[in-house]
Amino acid sequence: MASEPTLPSAANDASDASPADRYFNRELSWLAFNDRVLAEAANPAYPLLERLRFLSISGSNLDEFVMIRVAGLAGQVRSDISETSLDGRTPRQQLSAIDTKVRKLEAKQLEALATLRRLLAAEGIHIEGDARLEAGAEDWLRDWFESHIVPVVTPQALDPAHPFPFVANGGIGALFTLRRKSDGSRLVEMVLIPQALDRFVALPTELTGGETVLIAVERLVCRYAHLLFPGFEVLGDGVFRVLRDSDLEIEEEAEDLVRLFRSAIQRRRRGQVIMLELDESFDPHAEDLLREKLGLMQAFVTKTAGMLGISGLAQVVDVDRPDLKFTPYTPRYPERVLEHDGDVFAAIGAKDFVVHHPYESFEVVVDFLRQAAADPKVVSIKQALYRAGNQPTVINALIAAAEAGKSVTAVVELKARFDEEQNLKWAGELERAGVQVIYGFIDMKTHAKVSMVVREEDGAFRTYCHFGTGNYHPLTARVYTDLSFFTADRAFGRDAAKLFNFVTGYVEPQGMERLALSPLDLDARILADIDHEIALAREGKPASIWAKMNAITEQAMIDKFYEASRAGVQVTLVVRGICCLRPGVPGLSENITVKSIIGRFLEHSRIYAFGNGHALPSEQAKVYISSADLMDRNLHRRVEALVPVVNPTVHEQVLEQVLLANLLDTEQSWLLDGTSGEYSRVADGNFLAGEPFNCHGYFMTNPSLSGRGGALKDSRVPDLAGRQTHP
Structure with missing residues (x-):
């Protein structure tokens, strides 16, 4: 995916360069993003x-x-x-x-x-x-x-x-x-x-x-x-x-x-x-x-x-x-749920899975809540709402649950920009229905996308969780690319409960087993994983990082990536919007590549992957999905969740299907020049050995690995790992 690492000498070490030479301006980088959006208005392929x-x-x-x-x-x-x-x-x-x-x-x-x-x-x-x-x-x-x-x-x-x-x-x-x-x-x-x-x-x-x-x-x-x-x-x-x-x-x-x-x-x-x-x-x-x-x-x-x-x-x-206009696209409903007769809880109980929006239907998220509302075994529902939009599907499900006698708690974020009025409206309707509405922290936004349902099974309680990279918003789920992760893993359930207690009662969580949270330890987890790759590179072992996000502006994170590059770690970032990091600068970031994808759907998911001593993609890689971008506000002034992917099938889908397809895309991708700050369209072959590749087209025509179920087990999903260009 990238060239062999070039270890800098003291003569060309740019680590003490001026701020203007080390970082791009945030505001000008955003304008460059909007320039890429505008360029699609001249795209003859549309x-x-x-x-x-x-x-x-x-x-x-x-x-x-x-x-x-x-x-x-x-x-x-x-x-x-x-x-x-x-x-x-x-x-x-x-x-x-x-x-x-x-x-x-x-x-x-x-x-x-x-x-x-x-x-x-x-x-x-x-x-x-x-x-x-x-x-x-x-x-x-x-x-x-x-x-x-x-x-x-x-x-x-x-x-x-x-x-x-x-x-x-x-x-x-x-x-x-x-x-x-x-x-x-x-x-x-x-x-x-x-x-x-x-x-x-x-x-x-x-x-x-x-x-x-x-x-x-x-x-x-x-x-x-x-x-x-x-x-x-x-x-x-x-x-x-x-x-x-x-x-x-x-x-x-x-x-x-x-x-x-x-x-x-x-x-x-x-x-x-x-x-x-x-x-x-x-x-x-x-x-x-x-x-x-x-x-x-x-x-x-x-x-x-x-x-x-x-x-x-x-x-x-x-x-x-x-x-x-584009030929209308109808999202697939996950086969894994259909083969359990549409019972979302049975599907989750059998195995963790990921739903990839908008290619797979947001209805499965709504059904998760609807079925919880109607299920006599469900005791309680806790839901974080950042942007729910003006469509009441999720709100109605929570109201139905409260009216059915469930204990329902909704964390409604009033500080969701330009959605404040709509969220105030939903909060009022939820409260009138008997939902316990919490507004969270005054000085921090609750941006984590989490839902948990507690169900009584065989005389004990079992927690089912949904963790998302996007909002509980049925309209944006049609055009935003996001991941919905469903699990009944008990450790995730315990961590989710602590997350809600942190927001509703200001009880700082202790002994978290899986999740990392902002503003507590999310940044420390990512920095530690980068440090681990740096140590591996210095030992002469494979060291690489792949990540996908909407923006990177936080200085400590950027500096850590620079340190990783100088150590020889191969870093490939897919940054849709603002990027203050300068890639490919000799002595500073020559082992870092940054690309941006602009296309029919808005790239919105956040994924972080670390080689962990193996060439990416690898079963041994550390992989996370998150609600957080690498921005100061996400890492220090918001409640965010970093979710490790531990299930093997979900791990394979997120790393070798979703993230890798983004890296391989040539038809909708732009490369960032770290010197000029200009973006240029990726020429065929820069990221792919062979013919051009369109990641949105790929996702629209191939079932997901974790959501396809037994009915599609013989369907052929192209091997993307076999198509990448190795160094």
């Missing part, structure tokens, strides 16, 4: 509407980045905080570099949109702005505006007699410079677009020759402004969009966490303006007024000749054109 989906995702990603990360840096600048980042930059320096990168990214987004609009138009889907329409379509559009828009918008004059209206986070509006026809007097009016309205209006196909024509609502407001302002001449107009600081500040001494979060959410809606987006042709007089009234401080102001709020294209993606 159907057109899927390419538009990637463009929309890049827009929503960038919005969140601005509202959270940029807002945080801007707040530091306002507070004169000069603490430097991992790579040695001050907040002001980071904002300057971000500004340059964001403007380039936005220019790429508009270029991609222009290309996709042209290609979609050739397929009969038109995303129009101010284009002229046929008379019948124009009449329909005007009537629709008068009946659907005029009643719900409120033009507001901007003058000393009227307070400046509040523009919500993500809000889109239009400003008009008007001249009264009767006396020539001028005024500026604002029209805010209600966020409850769909972003686009679709014309009836019978008026468009059967083609799909979509017009953005804000363009419609400008198009028919004369209907909103009778008696006035429109001298100028312009559309704008506002993004605000959306991070929540939590007081550690809060007495009522629910009340605190309700008020914090209200404050977030009125946060400091961080970005103002304007039409390129925005009326200068109106622009000056808008800038003054919004009170811009350390805010980005961008102008564009294209669409504001690229994330709004998600509505266009929903157009009913299956020929322009």
